[in-house]
Amino acid sequence: MKAIPIEIAKNPERLREVEWRDLERAMREVFEQLGFKTELTRSGKDGGFDLRLGCEENGETQIFLIEVKHWLASAKRPGSEVLSALIDVVARAGGTTKGLLVSSSGFTGNVLSGRAEVEQHTVRIAGQSKIVSLCQSYLQSLEGVWLPTTTLSEMLLEGSS
DSSP states (O other): OOHHHHHHHHOGGGGGGSOHHHHHHHHHHHHHHHTOEEEEOOTTOOTTOSEEEEEEETTEEEEEEEEEEOOGGGTOOOOHHHHHHHHHHHHHHOTTOEEEEEETTOOOTTTTTTHHHHHHHTEEEEOHHHHHHHHHHHHHHHTTOOOOSSOHHHHHHTTOO
């Protein structure tokens, strides 16, 4: 899976050629390299998220549930219903669990309806540029030139809404 994030980092347009499940696997590789403990859910029975990330910060375990939507071929974009489903999953997880919905195809105009609910459960959204940015950090990490200037959780949520 190393080849996919490297290719995306070097040429972001190549993201369009990646199959959706391969992107989920590639993002797991990226998060592992950047320092997260990761778990990739089973396809189709993922419980409302694709990746479970964990990291230690200030003596506490931070948990992130990541939903990856890669619908470039169909021109579909996730909207408020997809975001609401992730909010429900994060709320059921409880504690300090946070969520991130990442979409390579952008979002519908109504995705942030119910924003108060999003803020309450710390669920954020991020587009294609976040995927590319993470892949670029991954490549820099492999090359030994990436030095994190923030915590892993801050880096993950940076640039999201």
